[in-house]
Amino acid sequence: MKVICWRIGLLAGLVCLMLSTTPAAAEEDPQPTKMIDEALQIKEIAFEGIEEDSEGLIRSIIQTRVGEEISPYQLAQDEKNLYKDTGFFEDILVDVEPAEGSGLKVIYRLIPRPKIEGNVNIIGNEQLKYKKLKDAISLKPGELFAEYRLWKSKQEVLKTYKESGYYLAEVQTYEDIDSDTNTIAVTFEITEGQRIKVEEINFIGNDNLSPKSLRKQMKTRTGKHFDELFFEEDLTTLVRYYQDTGFNQARISKHEKRFSDDKTELMLDITVDEGPQFIVGKYTVxxxxxxxxxxxxEKIHDMLSPTEGEIFNRGEFEETLLKIEEEYQTKGYLLSQVDANPDFDEVNGIVDLTLNITEGDVIIIGDVHINGLEKTKDYVIRRELDQLDIKPGEFYDVQALRKARQRIFQMGSFIRNVQFVPNNSEGAIRDLIVTITESPRTGLLSLGGGYGTEGGIFGVAQIGENNLWGRAYRIHLKGELGARDRHTGEIRFSTPWILGTPTRFSTSLYNTQRTHRYYGEIFRRHGRDRYTYKRVGGSLTFGRPLSKNTDLSIRLKNESVDADTIDVEGEAVTLRNRLTRSITFSLSRDTRDYMRSLHEPVSGSHHSLSYEYAGGFFGADNRFQRYSADTSWFFSSWFNHVLAGHVRASYLNSISSDWRLAYERYRLGGIDTVRGYEDFEIFPVNANGRINYSGGNKVLYANLEYRIPFANQLTGVVFFDMGQVWDESRTNIFNDFKLKKGAGAGIRFDLMGMLARVEAGYGFDRPDGPGWKFHFTIGPGF
Incomplete structure (x- = not known):
């Protein structure tokens, strides 16, 4: 810069001298155009220090032109524009020398900035990660180096450390320039120092709320390391807390930081301007x-909270407005508007609230377009929509759409996603776009085998189709043969509609034989390590919705059982051709909402009551009545997390002796009941303190899960289970209400349309002492 100023100044003097020796034009003979002194005329413009392909860009920026008379002012402007418009150059020198023959030659000598070579080096950072510091540095590999950006990056690194509580951090920068390649290597050397801790949090002006209650709202805590970002959030949180306690005009007027002499301890002074506390005066709608x-x-008034006369809680009031908007959206009033105007009386501490609600027009469905179907017939989807009045001319009902999504998912695992979107056209009539994503594979053909500790060597063959002919028919055939009393023969068929009505139908025929191991107490006392049962039979099930969310089903079952099991005392007994004929009535209410798959409800609930009657006028050997209640709840949380709860209770009233119904009675333990225990490890203990090895006639268990989706087909889960079984000797279960407890975690993932569950549970009350148990199964939970 100094060079160019000196040279332009010299040039200006030269120009003045030459002008002084030039004859003046006669005043009486004015020229129509400006005359150019040939001695000062620019004959040539040259550039040094740049590549040839960049010359066009430089020429487009400078205003000095060949043929014009030289101008020191214009040369200075060219230098400024090259700095400002390119940012490419470290220094710019402008030389003027006589041109060959006559006139002048202007030479722009451009010194380019060096390029940053490789990654910026950071050394000395032990507490903060390299990536976090790198994000604060604006110097990037391959870019041109600039002193200002180096200074700015240094300040950002120091700011990052201060935000994390390192107020004693120091940063030094070093540049290593390679003049041959015109590159520069940059290094940040950091001395982190000791992280500062919060010694005191003081409040000034808090006449109505105690310091203790205010500190509870903060993430910043005394004795903990200071974090600037948390503290900024705390200031906002404090204001919100004041507003939720009626101090709507409260504000943080000032906050100061005081340091100890060695700058390792921090004292925070927060000054509060509380303002008046307001109560709700009158609502006007x-x-x-x-x-x-x-x-x-009147209905709107019933929704309002806080009510008249209560302290004005701003957060609660805002939630009320959102609830009202949601209620309108649910009923299809997508164009509704809800606005609130508060009128604060500071003298009397009263706020009157006026709600202006415009319901707008209800959206009416125009055409219904179904997209994405590859195999499924259009009518299979459309009949489910028509059943819920999702068709042209009907009102847009969000609740009906949620129910339709549920029913479409329940048709089978071949449905992977369902979306309903009204188009963006103006007016009250809008087409509904239904987008279905189908699984690319709906059939199953597998041949395989393996070895298990219970079944030994086994082979299995399966063939099935979840969407036969694109009509949502499901048919499955399975055959399995094992070396240790293990075989299966099964055929199943189901359809969601029969005879053009929404009546479900399913049927199955089966012949299965299984061996289950006994664990713990039974094995040690009686030397028996397993029991075997064989079931041969079939079932018919019919179901039909009674309303949008309520369903009734009836199941008929005919089954013969052979079993090698144990009686009440744990002694071996054998049952042959034990026949059961029963009818089961089930009433359920289902409001679950599925967003990702049938296995992952995100909200809503499912409740069912069932009654099974066996024997009596059906004949057969087993005579009993079974009463069961089951309930599941699902609550959406942040980041698509789901809190899920499940409770099941059942009572078996048997006329047949208990040991003859051992395979129908209750035991707990395993992945589907109380995790952390072996399968069927939890037996009832009778009034005499002895284990009833035939199982119980009363059961109660509960499951609580927190589900975290990691990806579309991968979910993590943490859980807590508890449950117990009782036999006939316990007429009042609350006299022996000692529930077995288990807790743990696991993952769940989609396996060709089926849910695979891998979980580990810790049983707190196992007979052998607390311990872990690994569980794996393929099939849904609750």
């Missing part, structure tokens, strides 16, 4: 109804 009104003013 201005409601503009649609052609088909959704809610009355």
């Amino acid at each position: 201005n409601l503009t109804h649609a052609e088909k009104p959704a809610f009355s003013e």
Whole structure:
């Protein structure tokens, strides 16, 4: 810069001298155009220090032109523009020398900035990760180096350390320039120092709320390391807390940081301007109804919270507004608007609230377009929509769409995703776009085998189709043969509609033989390590919705059982051709909402009551009545996490002796009941303190899960289970209400349309002492 100023100044003096020796034009003979002194005329412009392909860009920026008279002012402007418009150059020198023959030659000598070579080096960072510091540095490999960006990066690194509580951090920078390649290597050397801790948090001006209650709202805590970002969040949280306690005009007027002499301890002073506390005076609802009104003013008043006369909780009031908007959306009033205008009386501490609600027009469905079907017939989807009045001319009902998504998912695992989107056209009539994603594979053909500790060597063959002919028919045939009393022959068929009605039908024929191991107490006391049972039979099931969310089903079962099992005392007994004929009635209510798959409800609930009657006028050997209740709840949380709860209770009223119904009675333990225990490890203990090895006639167990989706087909889960069984000697279960408990974690993933569950549970009350148990199965949970 100094060079160019000196040279331009010299040039200006030369120009003045030459002008002084030039004869003046006669005043009486003015020239129509400016005359150019040939001695000052630019004959040539040259560039040094740049590549040939960049010359065009430089020429487009400078305003000095060949043929014009030289101008020191214009040369200075060219230098400024080259710096400003390119940012490419470390220094710019402009030389002017006589051209060959006559006139002048202007030479731009450009010194380019060096390029940054490789990654920026960071050394000395032990507490903060390289990536976090790298994100704060604006110097990037291959870019041109700039002193300002180096300074700015240094300040950002120091800021990053201060935000994490390292107020004593120091940063030095080093540049290593290679003049041959015009590159530069940059290194940040960091001395982190000791991380600062919070010694005190003091509040000033908090006349109505105690310091203790305010500190509870903060992430910043005394005795903990200071984090600037957390502290900034805390200031906002404190204001919200004041507003939720009625101090709507509260603000943080000032906050200061004080350091100890060695800068290792921090004292925070937060000054609060509380303002008056407000209570709710009067609600006024201005409601503009649609052609088909959704809610009355009285209904809106019932939704409002806080109520008149209560402290004005701003957060609670905002949640109320969201709830009202959601209620309108659910009823299809997508164009509704809800606005609130508060009127604060600071003198009396009262806020009157006016709600202006415009219901807008209800969206009416135009055409229904179904996209994405590859194999499934269009009518299979459309009949489910028509059943819920999702068709042209009907109102857009969000609840009906949620139910339709549920029913489409329940048709089978070949449905991978379901989306409903109204188009963006103006007006109250809008087409509905239904997008279905199908699994590319709906059939199953497998041949395989393996070895298991219970079944020994076994082979298995399966053939099935989940969407036969594209009509949602499901048919499966399975054959299995094992070396240790293990074989299976089964055929199943089901359809969601029969005879053009939404009546479900399913049937199955089976012949299965299984061996189960006994664990723990039974094995040690009686030397028996397994029991075997064989079931041969079939079932017919019919089901039909009674309303949008309620369903009734009836199942008929005919089954013969052979079993080598144990009686009440644990002694070996043998049952042959034990016949059961029963009818089961089930009533259920299902409001579950599925967003990703049939295995992962994200909200809603499922409740069922069932009654099974066996024997009596059906004849057969076994006579009993079974009463069961089952309930599951699902709550959406942040980041698509789901909190799920499940409780099941069942009571078996048997006329047949208990040991003859051992295979129908209750035992707990395993992945589907109480995890952390072996399968069927939890037996009832009778009133005399002895184990009833035939099982119980009463059962209660509960499961609580927190589900975390990692990907579309991978979910993590943490769980807590508890449960117990009782026999006939316990007429009042609450006299022996000692539930067995287990907890653990696991993962679940999609396996060709089926849910694979891998879980590990810790049983707190196992007979052999607390311990872990690994579980694996393929099939849904609750």
